[in-house]
Amino acid sequence: MNKSFRLIVCIAFLLPLLTGCWDRQELNELGIMLGLGVDKDGDLIKVSAQVVVPNEVSSKSGGGNGTPVTLYEASAPTLFEAIQKLTETSPRRIFMAHIRVLVFGEEYARKEGIYDVMEALMREPTARPDYYVMVARNTTASKVLDVLTPLENIPAEKLFNSLDVSAKTWSPTTTVTGDQLIEYMLTPGIQPVITGVEVVGNLARSGSKDNIGTIKSPARLNSTGLSIFKKDKLVGWLTEDESKGYNYIRDNVVSTVSHMPCRKGGNVTFKALRTKTQRKAKVINDQPVIHIKLKNVSSIGAVECGIRIGSMKTLKELEKDSEERLIDLMEKSVNSVRRKFHIDIFGFGQEVYHADPKFFKKIEKDWDQYFENLDVKYEANVQIKRVGTLDDSFKEDLKE
Structure with missing residues (x-):
C-alpha cells in the first residue's frame, strides 16, 4: 500500500512537468x-x-x-x-x-x-x-x-x-x-x-x-x-588581385587556379593543391614586426610557352617565379589597403596581441597608425609536385 501511495504521489508531482510540445509550430x-x-x-x-x-x-x-x-x-x-x-x-x-x-x-x-x-x-x-x-x-x-x-x-x-x-x-x-x-x-x-x-x-x-x-x-x-x-x-x-593577396595572408585559400607569365613569353597555369600560411609577430624595441610564411604545393595545369616541363631546372625556375608572384600578391594587397583604407583587415594586430599582450594594450587605440608603418616580412615556398599526364609540350612538333 505504501509503495502504491508513493508511486501515486510521484506521478502527481511529475504530471505538471510533462507539458508536451508547448512550443510546437505546424509547418x-x-x-x-x-x-x-x-x-x-x-x-x-x-x-x-x-x-x-x-x-x-x-x-x-x-x-x-x-x-x-x-x-x-x-x-x-x-x-x-x-x-x-x-x-x-x-x-x-x-x-x-x-x-x-x-x-x-x-x-x-x-x-x-x-x-x-x-x-x-x-x-x-x-x-x-x-x-x-x-x-x-x-x-x-x-x-x-x-x-x-x-x-x-x-x-x-x-x-x-x-x-x-x-x-x-x-x-x-x-x-x-x-x-x-x-x-x-x-x-x-x-x-x-x-x-x-x-x-x-x-x-x-x-x-x-x-x-x-x-x-x-x-x-x-x-x-x-x-x-x-x-x-x-x-x-x-578590394580588386580581384588584392582579394587573392588577402586570402593568402589569412590562410583562406584551399585550392585555386592561377597563371604566371613564362620568362620567354606565354603563360603557365598552376593548380594549387594545398596552401598553408602562418603569421607570427615579434616586438623589437617597441616596434612590432610581422612574419608571413606561405607554403604552397601545386601542379602544372597547362603550358602555353616553349619550356621543357620535364627538366628539373625548368621546374625550379617555375617554383622560384611562383614564389615571387605570391609574395608580390600579398605585398600589393597590404600596401593597397594601407594607402586607400588605413585599417588592418589582415589580423596583424591580433598576432601582435598574441606575441605581447601588454604592449598591444598600450597601443590598441593607435593600432591603425602602427599598421601604416608596420614592418611586414614575406616568405613563400612553392613545390611543384605534378606536371599532369604530359611531360614536355608537343606544340613545337606541330606540322606546318
Whole structure:
C-alpha cells in the first residue's frame, strides 16, 4: 500500500512537468525564410524575405507553374518590427531558423552600419548563426533576392552553395558566417571583410520564369570581390588581385587556379593543391614586426610557352617565379589597403596581441597608425609536385 501511495504521489508531482510540445509550430502555418535582405528605406529598415513556396518544391505535388520562392518586403524602424510586419502580406508567420544567406544592400552597409542588425539576429533564439553574410554591390539586397536561378531552384540556396564552392576552389572569394562576423567586429586588431554579390544582365526579367527558361539566363548572380568594413560600416572594395593577396595572408585559400607569365613569353597555369600560411609577430624595441610564411604545393595545369616541363631546372625556375608572384600578391594587397583604407583587415594586430599582450594594450587605440608603418616580412615556398599526364609540350612538333 505504501509503495502504491508513493508511486501515486510521484506521478502527481511529475504530471505538471510533462507539458508536451508547448512550443510546437505546424509547418503548414509557417513561411520558411531562406534569404534575408536588409536595405535602407529613408529613415527605416527595409527587409526582404525570400520564402519557399512548398507546393512548387514538393516532389509529391510535382510542382506547379509558379516560382519556387516568393519575396515579401516591409519597412519599419527596427529589424524585427519589419520582419513581423511581413505578415501584412504573408499568409504565414515568417520562420527564421533556416536562413542560408543574409544580404546587406551597399547603401545600407555604408551609411547605417551592420552591427545593430547582426546583434538583433544573434539575440534571436530561432535564428542560427551559420548563414553566410554578403554585400550587394552597386545594388540593393532586394534586387539580389529577386533573381531566379537555374540549377538551384531556390536562389538563396544557390547563393550559399555558390559562395561555399567558390571559397574552396577560387582564391578571390571567402565565406563569413554570422557568428564569425560578430567576432571580427568585436575583436581588436582586425576589421571585417565580406564577399560581395552583384546582379549581372537584364533585371527586368530576373524575377520571372523567363530567367530560367533559356540556356543563358538574362540575369545572373555573381560573387564579386571583397568588401572592407571599418568597425561596422562599409568603406570600400578590394580588386580581384588584392582579394587573392588577402586570402593568402589569412590562410583562406584551399585550392585555386592561377597563371604566371613564362620568362620567354606565354603563360603557365598552376593548380594549387594545398596552401598553408602562418603569421607570427615579434616586438623589437617597441616596434612590432610581422612574419608571413606561405607554403604552397601545386601542379602544372597547362603550358602555353616553349619550356621543357620535364627538366628539373625548368621546374625550379617555375617554383622560384611562383614564389615571387605570391609574395608580390600579398605585398600589393597590404600596401593597397594601407594607402586607400588605413585599417588592418589582415589580423596583424591580433598576432601582435598574441606575441605581447601588454604592449598591444598600450597601443590598441593607435593600432591603425602602427599598421601604416608596420614592418611586414614575406616568405613563400612553392613545390611543384605534378606536371599532369604530359611531360614536355608537343606544340613545337606541330606540322606546318
